[in-house]
Amino acid sequence: MQSGTLSIVIPVHNEAGNIDAVIAEAVEVFSAAFEGFRIIAVEDGSTDATWEKLAALDGQYPQLTAIQHPERAGKSAALRTGFLAADTLWVATMDGDGQDDPRSVADMAAKIDLTSLNAPALVCGCRTNRTDGANRKWASRLGNGIRRTMLRDDCPDTACGLKLTPRDLFLALPFFDSLHRYLPPLTRHLGFEQIYVDVVNRARISGETKYTNLGRAVAGFFDLMGVNWLMRRTHIPARHLLFTPRDND
Structure with missing residues (x-):
């Protein structure tokens, strides 16, 4: 069991068929993995019974905090709320x-000390057995190649939802709708170290993906241009000035 306390933020949209099993697991x-933990599930404007199920789970598990967005604001906004x-x-x-x-979260957390702010400042999960269809895999590879060229980003799976980072660092980053990608x-540009950990990707049991290749490509193009501009116009004299470590009480 790892010492220290960890918060786990789970953005949720139209996952009524999955959320009970996700929270229970x-x-x-x-x-079993952490000395202390808190799950923060942010329901992002679902149109099914996701919120009703989350509200019931909130009363069942003391480790869970459920928060609702009355209207859909997107994954990055849900993460920011969490x-x-x-x-x-x-x-x-x-x-x-x-x-x-x-279990992949536990594997990633084992790479850092939860009781202090230390290097690396970002642990990224990388899916070794992606269960997406062939079209999404090829689209992801193409997008990753363009992103690596423009942003000098060597992360092999930036879209993976499994990440671990200091709270204050995430909140210090400029917010926009696709920040999570x-x-x-952005972390590397600000001078922080990052590591990659192989993680398990499982097949979806219920529901459907929230993105299409075309929609992702169109939004991704404008996001990429914006992030490229932002990085060129952002200069931090020293990474320790970006945020001040807080006592973990």
Whole structure:
């Protein structure tokens, strides 16, 4: 069991068929893995019964905090809400569709000390057995290649929902709708170290993906241009000036 306390933020949209199993498994795994933990599930404007199920789970598990967005604001906004609600030095993220194995969060957390702010400042999960269809895999490879060229980003799987980073570092980054996809290049640009950990990707049991290749490509093009501009116009004299470590009480 790892010492220290970890917050795990789970953004959720239209996952009524998965959320019960996701939370139950996460509580079981994290109870054995961490000295203390808190799950913050942010329901992002679902149109099914996701919120009703989350509200019931909130009463069932004392480790769970459920927060609702009355209207859909997007994954990055849901993550930001969760990070704002967190009160730990380190925060992990995982998706609410059941494809992320919570044991991967424990594997990633084992690479750092949860009781202090140290290097690396970003632990990225990299899916070794992606269960997406062939079209999405090829689209992802193409997008990763363009991103690496423009942003000098060597993360092999920036879209993976499993990440671990200090709370204050995430909140210090400029917010935009697709921030979650650009954590590796932005973190590296600010001078922070990052590492990659192989993680398990499981098949979705219920529901459907929230993205299409065309929609992702169109939004990704403009996001890429914006992040490229932002990085060129952002200069930090020293990384320790970006945020001030807080006592973890």
